Amino acid sequence: MNAIISYAHIKHNQVSVNGEVVFRSDSALSLPEFLSDAYKTLGLSYPKFHKMDAQCKLGFLCAEFALKGTEFLTKVDLSRTAIVLSNAASSLETDRVHQHSIDDKSNYFPSPAVFVYTLPNITIGELAIKYKITGENAFFISEQLDAELLVNYTETLLQSGTEAAIVGWVEVDGTQWEAFIFLVQNTENINKNSIFKPLNQSTVITQYNQTIWTH
């Protein structure tokens, strides 16, 4: 059976794992300040993190929280692990930064370090590099979290050689930002005492709506 073995949700300057809030920052903090706080609480040392744009940082942290305490990365074949992400704004937040750098011809400063983040699938690339995951990739754009699309597509992959997947939503658009990532694995490879839910649309929707945010 294909199951969701862990999931994380980041929103409102809070992080929840498997439905429970595990980290909370001052609600007045800006997104960069919150991301920096969340990074510190994980005790990570990953210099590449600091080069990422906000969307990649958010996706990276959400994946870290979902993976923390699981055996996912050691139990799966990383060459047969897919990363399927989605959002509504593509890379628009960084697109605006790049556009701003070319708007004024007398102050023209396009930068490759910014431009490379004007593609949404760079978040997939950053996760692939961190975890050495080399399987299937796809970045879909939808108006809101499309559980049907994500579950259906992940299932097509699981039927054709993929054995595990990191799936979800990673979005930064001005003051609107959110990440929700779940890990999919075949239950044959997991500890029988673990808690998991079968991969289907209603599981994803339930888990997405499960967290009670405190403000």
Next chain:
Amino acid sequence: MIFASYTNIISPLGFSTEENYEAVANSRTGVKKMMLPFSQDPFCVARIDDENINQYFSGVGASAEHTKLEQLSILSIQDVLNQSGINPQDSRTLLLYSTTKGNIDILENRYSTIDRNRVYLSAFAHHLQSYFKFKHPPVVLSNACISGILAIIIAKRFIEQGRYDNVLVCGGDILSEFTISGFKSFNAMSSEPSKPFDANRTGINLGEAVSTILITNNKELGSGYNTEIVSGASANDANHISGPSRTGDGLFQCLTRILAENTRDIGFVSAHGTATPFNDEMESIAFDRAGLHTVPVNSLKGYYGHTLGAAGVLETALSLESMKHQRLIKSEGYETKGFSGNITMITSHQDKLFSSFIKTASGFGGCNAAALFRKING
């Protein structure tokens, strides 16, 4: 069995696949050195003439209501709907749109009559859905330069899953100051027509195009090209976000997966071949590692430039046409070997009896994809 069926290509070389094939078969290229509205210096790009767009679109609708990409997409999708006779309102039909930047020119304030919200890809897709009255909201894929070929692979998977019978895969991107300035900041742009795989290659030309392919499980609709999508795969290098793996790991992984039981008789490989030093070198190594040394290789970027989200769809459509005519297309711009892998470039147009080809692509974010297409008998 899943078929690649009716196609359209809109590019500087024409507004139909036939026109495009005719131009390429006669070695005409869409890449030209020209002044662009926002530049002080000329750029080598493949740009669709505005007057041509206006002329074609005037027979279809009011241009003030649609962005340039929307107009081109409407023309391209309509052509495939006309050829195939499929109904967009049918619940078994899906539009899958592949793009990197969509209506990015909205950010440049190019339109006074367009809702700025359509810079969002889902709003762009919704606009196309409303225009054609598609039953389902289109699925949008934005996965850098592999978007087009990955969209074809995804279409096949959705049909195999039983959700749809027909998926219209449309890929499109336009030339914009946004992308040109970005690639320029990477020093990835060539100031002359690009030379994929050549020793003297200096980088890419950007191009604009929209291309549509109908992917279907309907044998009758598939009879145009009589071509099946045998297999497809994507893979990540897990190496670098803006440079390919030196050893071609991700592309090699794709090739070994799609070739599993089909290593014999590959007619040719339509490579990504952007003409950047690193990309073409990486591809030569991956093809070599996959045992494809004797299989003829071309890049179509010398004719179209790099058309980003359209590239995989356009290059597949042209390759289907090439297989229909049983003729290999020369890799434009290639003269002298400029790579270390042992591969065979196509140096002139030539007749050849063949029944399969591979399309590959690689892109930012370390992504790679490849698909195998095969002509079926009868």
